[in-house]
Amino acid sequence: MSLLPLSLACWNYDRTEALANGSVRPEGIDLNFQALEVEETFFRMLRHHEFDAAELSMSSYCVTLARDNPPFVAIPVFPSRLFRHSCIFVSAQSGIERPEDLVGKRIGVPEYQMTAPVWIRGILQDEYGVDPASVTYFTGGEEQPGREEKLKLDLPEKFRLEPISPDKTLSRMLADGEIDALHTARTPSTFYSEPDAVRRLFPDFVPVEKDYYTRTGIFPIMHVVALRREVYEANRWIARSLFKAFCEAQRRLYDELLITASLKTMLPWQIAAVEETVALLGEDWWPYGFSRNRAAIDTFLRYHHEQGLSSRRLQPEELFAEETFESFLI
Incomplete structure (x- = not known):
């Protein structure tokens, strides 16, 4: 069976490296990974819908959900998180x-x-x-x-x-x-x-x-991965396929960050930082998926509404393709 060509714009994070170099391949998809600075990705996707899938600002994505015929649907992958x-x-x-x-x-x-x-x-x-x-x-x-x-x-x-x-x-x-x-x-x-x-x-x-x-218990989410809605509606299975591939790419990084024979990053105390992070946030300290992130997403959606950016209080379940909820991934 031929693979479905799919373009994905995302910064070249360590957690997406395996997708960028092709060592992790989404099932059924011929992925064209385009490593772009986030500002360029956001502008080109939000203004011109240039990619089949892209990293997007969480806030910008939520703003688009208030439009008639929202142009995107997200998967619960969060390539950028940061305490602010x-x-x-x-x-x-x-x-x-x-x-x-x-x-x-x-x-x-x-x-x-x-x-x-x-x-x-x-x-x-x-x-x-x-x-x-x-x-x-x-x-x-x-x-x-x-x-x-x-x-x-x-x-x-x-x-x-x-x-x-x-x-x-x-x-x-x-x-x-x-x-x-x-x-x-x-x-x-x-x-x-x-x-x-x-x-x-x-x-x-x-x-x-x-x-x-x-x-x-909140590790703030900055960015989400979103699909153009018409691409998703034509092949809804791609949401699940992409989600699983992002998770596998991230899992490989978790393993590599604890290797002491040769450091994965240029941080001299990388191992100490990882061990300290695990002690506070747990082994899966950068969780993907809906359930573990629901509380953080709900808090963000409250802020979004209170600050006048969404006319109604969005619910976390509205943001994501249903194929990526845990009940569909078993």
């Missing part, structure tokens, strides 16, 4: 010392609908009482001027968004004190080049993030 306490930066001129000091301030964000800021705003509200509507958001390019929202937003009036000047960047504005803080996915260059001007809100962020996980 480390990604709140403040200007030395802002006077901000505690999370609660953010209330009423000017907050930069490359795009309001980005997944990382959705998690940051939600965590700040849940943990520190910072209402997402209590600040003014300044949107635009972080390092290059002229960035715009990838998707058209229709937010409630209580959320105040102002685009920055097309010749300015958020990184520079933060260092100069033109904005008080920055919620972002990428560390601004001025954090490294001007450490006296820009600092983290949580300088010692690792213990804060570990405590957050210990109390909540």
Whole structure:
């Protein structure tokens, strides 16, 4: 039987390496793996639907579900996860010392609908009482001027968004004190080049993030893998096939990260880091699948709705192809 050609755009993560090099092949699929930077993948998939399947921003994907005839359907594979306490930066001129000091301030964000800021705003509200509507958001390019929202937003009036000047960047504005803080996915260059001007809100962020996980059990999900809906509807079996292949590629990495004969990464204390991670998060510390991630997904969907990005509270089951629920994989 001939294989079904399928294009997949995804960054070249260690956990997808086996898919990229072909050592893991999805059953029934001739996979064309295209290793692209996430911003390029998001833009090309969201604006032009260029790939059969692609890594997508979790938030952007949820925004598309509110449209008539939603263009994508996801599988519960999460190539990017990150605790985001480390990604709140403040200007030395802002006077901000505690999370609660953010209330009423000017907050930069490359795009309001980005997944990382959705998690940051939600965590700040849940943990520190910072209402997402209590600040003014300044949107635009972080390092290059002229960035715009990838998707058209229709937010409630209580959320105040102002685009920055097309010749300015958020990184520079933060260092100069033109904005008080920055919620972002990428560390601004001025954090490294001007450490006296820009600092983290949580300088010692690792213990804060570990405590957050210990109390909540949430390892925040950033990205999901989505199929173009017409591709999925024509061959619904591909959702299950892709899911199983992603899981196998990840399983191989778990094994390789504990090999001491030769380190898989350039991290000199890789083994210690893996053992510490297993002790806190368990052997499958980066879980795929629906059931183990339902609570984290439900929390994110609550944030998404509370922040005006989805007009109704989406349910976790709505996000994924039914063929990838555990009952179909037995």
